[in-house]
Amino acid sequence: xxxxxxxxxxxxxxxxxxxxxxxAIGGGSSGAKFDSIRIGIRxxxxxxxxxxxxxxxxxxxxxxxxxxxxxGSAEYVxxxxxxxxxxxxxxxxxxxxxxxxxxxxxxxxxxx
Numbered sequence: 001x002x003x004x005x006x007x008x009x010x011x012x013x014x015x016x017x018x019x020x021x022x023x024a025i026g027g028g029s030s031g032a033k034f035d036s037i038r039i040g041i042r043x044x045x046x047x048x049x050x051x052x053x054x055x056x057x058x059x060x061x062x063x064x065x066x067x068x069x070x071x072g073s074a075e076y077v078x079x080x081x082x083x084x085x086x087x088x089x090x091x092x093x094x095x096x097x098x099x100x101x102x103x104x105x106x107x108x109x110x111x112x
Contacts, residue, residue: 042059077098
């Protein structure tokens with residue numbers, strides 16, 4: 001959702017390889033920049049893992065925000081939105097953030 005289905009119409013630019021919008025907080029803040037598509041995807045996965053689990057990473061940390069995540073605080077996709085997370089933590093402050101991920105991305109993928 002951060003990149004508008006990879007259209008990159010906001011603060012994050014395509015050449016940043018920041019598919020998760022890590023560190024982009026709006027108002028012109030473009031967030032993190034990664035050296036390659038592979039590293040950008042790895043950072044995205046690491047960021048998700050930080051929220052979902054307390055398990056150690058298998059690769060060196062490339063997500064510059066990894067250390068700031070309350071590890072294991074969003075075990076379910078729906079809990080990635082702070083407002084819907086019973087622990088009060090989450091990736092984004094937008095209402096229904098995690099629910100929208102399920103609705104816009106996960107459910108449509110189940111058709112395939």
